[in-house]
Amino acid sequence: MPARSPALMLRAISSQERAPMSRTVRSLLHDAPILDPQLTGSEVYDLFHDDPDLLVCAVVEDARPIGLVSRNAFFLKMADMHGRALFGRRPITYLMNREPLTIEDDRPIVDLSGRIVTDRPSALFDGFVITRDGRYLGVGTGVDLMGVLHQESEERNRKLVALAEQLGRARIEALAAAQAKSEFLATMSHEIRTPLNGVLGVAQLLIESGLDPERLKLAETIRNSGEILLRLLNDILDLSKIEAGRMDLEVTSFSAEEIADDARRLWRARAEEKALTLRVHCESGAGRRLEGDPVRIKQILFNLIGNAIKFTDAGSVDVVMRLVPIGRGRTALRAEVRDTGCGVPEAARAKLFTSFTQADGATTRKFGGTGLGLAICKRLVELMGGMIGFESEAGQGSTFWFEVVLQDGAAPALPQPANVTALPADAGEGPAILVAEDNAINREVVAGFLRLRGWSCDVVADGQAALDAVGTRAYDLVLMDVQMPVLDGLEATRRIRALDGPAASVPILALTANAMRGDERRCLDAGMDGYIAKPIRKEVFFAEIERVLVPAPDSERARGKVA
Template sequence: MQQRLADLRAIGETTLANGLLALIAQAERADPGIEPRLRELEAENERLRQANALLRKENRQQRGNVGTWRDKRAARRAQALDDQHEAEPGGGQQALTEQILDQLPIPVFLKDREGRFLRFNRRFEELTQRSRVEILGRTIDDFASPRWAELTHQEDAQAWDSGRMVTSERRLAGFDPPVDVLVSRNVITSGGRSYMLGYFIDISEQRAARQAMQRAVESAEAASRAKSEFLANMSHEIRTPMNGILGMTELVLESELTPAQRADLALVQASAHALLHIVDDILDFSKIEAGKLDIEEVPFDVRQMVVDTVRAMDLRARQKGLALECELAPELPRIVKGDPGRLRQVLVNLVGNAIKFTATGSVVVALSVVRDHDDRCEIRFAVRDTGIGVPPEKQAMIFDAFAQVDGSTTRQYGGTGLGLAICRRLVILMQGQLDVESTPGAGSTFSFTVPLRHTGVALVAPLPPLRVQVPRPDPLGAEPMPPPLDGASGEGLRVLLAEDNPVNQRLALRLLQKLGHQVTLADNGLAVLERTARERYDLILMDVQMPGLDGLAATRQLRQRELERGGHVPIIAMTARAMAGDRERCLEAGMDDYLAKPVDSAALADMLARYRPQPAQRVLDWRAALQRLDGDADLLHELAVLFLDDGPQLWRELTAALAAGDPERSARAVHSLKGVLVNFGAARALAAAEQLSASLRACREGGAGMAQAQAAASRLEPALAQVYDALRAVLDGGDPNAG
């Protein structure tokens, strides 16, 4: 190809050669495989030219006298043009140019401003299945289909008007099989006149490969959707009976039992929890593989998160006679932004592994600051144990899915082989890296470093170095808080329980009655709508999957009714589904919160306490806010400072979305505001925010316009201002429960 272009330059056709070179370079950038294809085409050139010459001869014989007469007339016209060019100065050079073009392995053409073909090579004749006399001096309308001619005129006009190269993909249906080509054209100037220079590249193989890839992607996506749905259904089918097993076991363990009976039931409970951990591992791995697991960024107390995690794991350690300790460096920041849920998940897995593989000695969780920047800090989390260790040749493979150090059927330690693979991928999603240092027989250290953003909130007082050996008292010194709501408090809620499974009905009734609440049962969504139309309830516990009308549909209809008549009853989702997006679907349907099955009494009591109605809506409920944070007043003050800074920004985002008429973006902004307001028990602002959420849901479902949402936003703004004033007063030393 390069030699042919050099030949054109040698005879003075520099413009033509440069134009072809530019076209080919453009195609090469778009598809790096074109240059090898050109070399293949050049090798086939001579063989195809000879075969097509025989075909043209045979076609002319078959056309008969009429075709011969037409060919002769066209030949005379072409010959006249050739004679004219020969008579012009440089005519011999043009003939040489045509010979060189004929040696190019790709179809090339040159047209004037009116679209008449002035030059082309034999490959172009073969591509169009027309002879030279049928093409020369004619336009595309003379021998192409109307649709092809129309597209050609459009692309020619685009090239003439823009002065830039125009490239498109076309299909030549006249071949068997059809041929896909890339057509490129550009305007060149020679001797003061402008011409259209173009060429074709056969991309049939590339397009076939692309289509095959697309089909493969679509097939993989369909398989992923099917797998996700199967796992969601599997989770539901396992969690539903496990909810009954764990709940009833918990109730029986609180009754009068012999030591042997208590030990047996404890084993049942432990086995049930182990099965749920396996299900959770499989679901988490599926979410990560499908790219459906997001990392959040919320303010949290990193020190308290670690201490709480270590406390929660202490029982397992004590059962094996191990010391479980926590070491926190004094320079650690306290309130940072990150994903505490995923960090806790990684720590629980690493600590659980350390306890499992350690027979004697201790397990230590240590945190330190690796680097501190203006906007973030890089914190190292390390879990050290004195266990069996990991052989050097196994240290790389333990992070692979389904891999275990001992994969034999006689192995001493069980597990799915997914825990470390999940941890590693979670850490990577948080922009970190999980590593291991281990000596067989001497223990292991699993560590990871992740960046956590500074919140800009200064500590009330510097914190001393912390070293916790559970179950010693926590040196952070949180004040004890009142116990969860129980029957003796006299403040029970009127709860509507929507649940269709008989075992789960009995379990939930027992738990709720034990907590001192009045319970009414509904076994489907229609029953919920009927009962709420006749009676008032403080809260609804709504199962998501029910026959007839499911929990999501019932919630939407109930919220629409509230939008028309006023009022708001909190709805808590209870579902055995635990796939990515299930919580979001519940919240988008209008539910206020979410409990995943199996539900234990402590989680249920905590959830119900959040929604206990107040005698009158207050600006702040500082006591309830402290209870949610285990009495940590310093942390609550810091969250207040943070909200005074972030709240106005959230409001600006909300008003901008409302002004743009975007209900989806507005709903996300309101949801963020509600998530912060609930930290302070800001009942008035929360009620106004919920009314705005209901209006936006109606907008998304076509039941109302944005004007109603704007009106609801106007009621939220003064409620937020009251919250800001109350928080500032508290920070200045005022009464936190005033107003």
């Protein structure tokens, strides 16, 4: 192996030595350095850095090409986390493409372009190696190829333009997908935080109500479960983590009966709202402890139950969980969710577990939905090494199921009751407060919080009703949800600010599950005085209310500025 020296990076072929333009690959020879296999990543980095027009180099050993280094691919690897540390001192052979497109110099250009279009489109960006009788002659790039094709054949140029247009469409589709992902994350955040606000809000109200120790422990369990869901939401919102498959399972001890009880308590009210019969049954394995991630298992099961209730207008939803010991300290958990709903249309079955989209992303939409649906369920089941599937008949209902294999677990330690001190309610009549919230559970939660201070409130279910109420009665404060039917909270606030008289200056706090970056700014730009994200935290809730209710000199009031 010859010693490394600057001579090893001299141009392989000067521009004066190029063959005249012809219809062979020889005409595509490109000025580029020849890289010795022992050159380090740092040395090649300097080479590309010093020559911004250098697109590709070949690694050559004993006059034969052994790899190709493309500028874009090389910089992507070096710019990755720890890239410089991993590859900076290693030979360039760690970074090169070991199987580049290689072609003899006497082959017609049409052969090369045909191979790129049909088999190796990446070579249009990464470049290719040109040889003569198997020995290295030089390299070529997509830029060179397009130039020659343009001069020699309009038809061949048309093929490359078609490929470029295809790549352009892919870029446009990627940008559209990124926008759709942002909208999806915002929708999912709202849809999950809205019911979660009810869970955490009611739990906090129960804890504040002076329960006996046994019931206090139950309320603490509800609150702790809600906190787990909130942490889960934050994980889900990190979509890049999901797409990269870096979601971690938190393995703890649990029982299938606990999951069944949670499902029964959570979904009973929703089923009753639609006059559906909800039955949740855990077959066999009474008292058996399992080792797994109950949060992820609940997420899968609850999504299936929620879908079943959503798409069933009459009849029942039956949930059956089975435990089957399979030996060596392992147990198979199978859950089935059967409904008497509309079933899955034949046209939708092929893509049922791949991707869902939100049909209506406006703030006045009638039906909710995250758009994540079964796609995330499938990923979670596969992350646990399990399977998921369904059987359905249009108009007759569906059965969705999943199976995971879990380790048997030991009995859990008994939890200790938490010490909680109830906050005494303030005496006095209190301020006149209007709550605009379309979700009945959330209205009860907000009213319950206000009762902790001895305050009462008026409630309305949409933005138009809030606008009408402010126009007919003087309020000291409006708690305004953002996503509501008829008129959303942002537009209702703008119209209140446009009213004549004192009503236009009533303090308005956003009370919303929209917790994505930029949501607070949109609320403040609409004329609101502050922002409280759901799930509601009691301390934050009252701190914001007290902030906007405290009188301040006009010179210090700046609408839209949060303390």
